Amino acid sequence: MATKTVTFEYSGLDRKGKQTKGIIAQQNPALAKAELRKQGIQVKKIVKKREAFSLGNNTITNEDIALFTRQLAIMMRAGVPLMQSFDIVANGVQKASLRGLILDIKNRVSSGGTLADALRGNPKYFDDLYCNLTEAGEQAGALETMLSRIALYKEKSEALKKKIKKALTYPIVVLVFAVVVTIVLLWKVVPVFADMFQGFGADLPLLTQMVVNMSDWMVAHILKVIVGTAAFIVLFQQGMRRSTKFRHTVQRTIVRLPVIGNLTRTSAIARYARTLSTTFAAGVPLVDALSSAAGASGNIVFYEAINNVRNDVSSGTELNQSMTRQEVFPPMLVQMVTIGEQAGSLDDMLGRAATIYEEEVDNLVDGMTAMIEPAIMAFLAVVVGGLLISMYLPIFMMGSVI
Numbered sequence: 408m409a410t411k412t413v414t415f416e417y418s419g420l421d422r423k424g425k426q427t428k429g430i431i432a433q434q435n436p437a438l439a440k441a442e443l444r445k446q447g448i449q450v451k452k453i454v455k456k457r458e459a460f461s462l463g464n465n466t467i468t469n470e471d472i473a474l475f476t477r478q479l480a481i482m483m484r485a486g487v488p489l490m491q492s493f494d495i496v497a498n499g500v501q502k503a504s505l506r507g508l509i510l511d512i513k514n515r516v517s518s519g520g521t522l523a524d525a526l527r528g529n530p531k532y533f534d535d536l537y538c539n540l541t542e543a544g545e546q547a548g549a550l551e552t553m554l555s556r557i558a559l560y561k562e563k564s565e566a567l568k569k570k571i572k573k574a575l576t577y578p579i580v581v582l583v584f585a586v587v588v589t590i591v592l593l594w595k596v597v598p599v600f601a602d603m604f605q606g607f608g609a610d611l612p613l614l615t616q617m618v619v620n621m622s623d624w625m626v627a628h629i630l631k632v633i634v635g636t637a638a639f640i641v642l643f644q645q646g647m648r649r650s651t652k653f654r655h656t657v658q659r660t661i662v663r664l665p666v667i668g669n670l671t672r673t674s675a676i677a678r679y680a681r682t683l684s685t686t687f688a689a690g691v692p693l694v695d696a697l698s699s700a701a702g703a704s705g706n707i708v709f710y711e712a713i714n715n716v717r718n719d720v721s722s723g724t725e726l727n728q729s730m731t732r733q734e735v736f737p738p739m740l741v742q743m744v745t746i747g748e749q750a751g752s753l754d755d756m757l758g759r760a761a762t763i764y765e766e767e768v769d770n771l772v773d774g775m776t777a778m779i780e781p782a783i784m785a786f787l788a789v790v791v792g793g794l795l796i797s798m799y800l801p802i803f804m805m806g807s808v809i
Contacts, residue, residue, distance in 0.1 A: 473561035480554035597622035677764035684757035
């Protein structure tokens, strides 16, 4: 188990005798001083860095990694040495966890390792694709260019995820709210009206009687409803996390759904094209690039299809021919791949295709939102409005009853 690193602030003299200061992450002050001496810095003062009070989340997100990559690429493209680039980027971040991660990477590199190896030491934040592309950039002597490509890839991927979350979060929140309101009405409000209706001395309207019966059932079984709902949510989450078969079944089902399925397929195609374009442009062999694209697709249907394409390509089949056989890739994408293969510009055509399908995801999200909003309003009107009407209906009929 790795020892936790701490961020220290230091001041001292560099090799030229000039005053210098900065921050460094190490396990203790002694190791920090030793690391600085290796860099030619004579330490005069070193103290643990005080963290600014923050109410925000300190968890490192994919967006943080994308921003770190972009900033590192900009620093290197401007001619700033890699070690100094780490310091500049680390000083500019607010999250203590992210700053510690950057300085940990810096320490690993300054100890003689490559940047790719330093990144592999933090697999929670840097996947195989990120590390392999970085290694390819280092070997080709074009690290800043490769970091720019990785940053673009991460930014596009995160933007795509945000669009999908935007499409799904709103209706889910509204539906959950509607269910909670309905349960509260049946559990607490309807029984009050039911007690009042008992003194009417006449039969209740059919709609009201149905709601009262539902309320009686809810009051009698409220604990079972709460426990059952919580158990379903927990079991579903655990099933998605631990059972590959269950997760794949859910993913196959989602793809077949009328509206969400179309959004899922389009986003998977966009990720496939973007990943394949980025890796192939970086000089990664097509077979290996397809392996990365399969892992980035995010759905078992496309994962299996892309792996089939990979097997075909490794056997000598052209990419466009193998994609046609899978019957999950749209004709336009296959045509663009065909043109790219014939013109020797496959990475460029795949990049253009990725942009097209990312824009299509945008349009699908907007269309979904425009379609779902009135449907949700109608649902709320029928469910919540129906409950309220059923409760007031006997009061409206009170004159005839009395």
